Amino acid sequence: MKKRVLRNKLLTGVIFLLLVSMVLSGCGGQSGSQPAEPASGQSSAPAEAPSNYPARAMEFVAPAGAGGGWDLTIRTxxxxxxxxxxxxxxxPVTNREGxxxxxxxxxxxxxAGSDDYIAVYSPPLLLINLNGSTQLSYENTTPLARLITDYQAFMVGQNSQYSNIHEVMEALKADPKSVKVAGTSAAGSMDHIAFLIIAKEAGVENLSEIDYIAFQDGSSASQLMGGHVDLLSTSLSQVSGLIESGDLVVLAQTAPHRVGTGVMGEIPTCIEEGINATFENWRGLFGPPEMPGYAVDYWSEVLAEMVTTDEWQAALVSNGWDDAYLDAAGFKSFLEIANESYKMILDEIGMLAE
Known part of the structure; x- marks a missing residue:
């Protein structure tokens, strides 16, 4: 009997040690489950958000100088x-211009792969790739949401010789070098292309000869007021304060309808002026490439909630923005279509990269 009891105790001890060994080696249990492999093409980051995400400050980025449309959007x-x-x-917002x-x-x-970095972009994200300025494109980002549509405006200083958009176009028809056009975006990008689209529709030829000067440091409005350029092509919201104060006079804007209230709501559209063309300056938020899925989901939900708030609706009105919200999936599809559209525009005016 004593030998049987001892043998049973030894057997129990051996079984216990085997179980402990199996647990420590990760092989315990009868389910046979294995650690999940990351899906093809996806980040290896966890699929679900950490309970405290975001636990530290986010870096919000405007890819141009302070005071511009990108800056206003992401700060808002x-x-x-x-x-x-x-x-x-x-x-906090960082201005990383250039x-x-x-x-x-x-x-x-x-x-790449970070969860604490978000930038705002608009058509230049696509245009600088299509015009050959960079090999990178929207495909090298993680689209999070499209938020608004702003519109381009063409404005002059208080003492300008031009009182309407037709006078500008007639001057360009006579001599493409007669009007110096300024903008915030680089040559071949949004401010430049938007003006050329309208000029082409107005019957201006030799578009490539028009002098366009880029002021990416945010000084374009002061350059116009100082008489160093003749016309500024930029977004309505970017210079709304100077428009309302009367320091700048807007000749026309590219929306299909009038936008905003007060002085802003009095600005005629190009269509009203007999130039049958529009240009939409959409803006949205992007994460870095391979942004973890949990971060994409979190910011998608956060932004979807934000656009329903009274505060956001008030910002739309005060800045003359149209609501153009699209979630991450819808935004990605939109970008694919927009990229093809811009490609055709650049090709038509001879600025598509080989």
């Missing part, structure tokens, strides 16, 4: 997210 997003309590971590957004796009590649 950060302010409203904090004012409404939707996001509690700090969201190359019509290309400098920041290159930097975003160094942030």
């Amino acid at each position: 997003v950060g302010r409203i997210l904090q004012e409404t309590g939707i996001v509690e971590v700090p969201m 190359g019509g957004g290309g400098v920041n796009l290159a930097y975003m590649q160094e942030k």
Whole structure:
């Protein structure tokens, strides 16, 4: 009997040690489950958000100088997210200017896989690739949401010789070098292309001879007021304060309808002026390439909530923006279509890269 008891105790001890060994080696249990492999083409980051994400400050980026349309958009997003309590971590804005957004796009590649970096972009993200300024494109980012549509405006200083858009176009028809056009984006990008689209529809030829000067440091409005250029092509919201103060006079804007209220709502469209063309300056937010899925899901939900707030709706009105919200999937599809559309425009005016 004693030998049988001892033998049973030894057997129990051996079984216990085997079980402990199996657990420590990761082979315990009868389910046979294995650690999940990351899906093809996806980040190896966890699929679900950490319980404390975001746990640290986010870096919000405007790829141009302070005071521009990109800057206004992303600062408005950060302010409203904090004012409404939707996001509690700090969201300071960095202005990383240069190359019509290309400098920041290159930097975003160094942030691949990060979950704390978001930039704002608009048509130049596509145009600087199509015009050959950079080999990078929207495909080297993670689209999060399209938020708004702004529109281009063509404006002059108080003492300008031009009182309407027709006078500008007639001057260009007579001599393409007679009007110096300024913008914030690089040559071949949005401010430049938007003006050329309208000029082409107005019957201006030799579009490539028009003098376009880019002021990516945010000084374009002061250059216009100082008489160093004749006309400024930029977004309505970017210079709304100077328009309302009367320092700048808008000759026409590219929306299909009038936008905004007060002085802004009085600006005629190009269509009203007999030039049957429009240009939409959409803006949206992008993460770096390979942004973790949990971060994409989090910001998609956050932005979807933000656009329903009273604060965001008020910002749309005050800035003359049209609501153009699309979620991440819809935004990606839109970008694919827009890219093909811009390709045709650049090809038509001889600025598509080989």
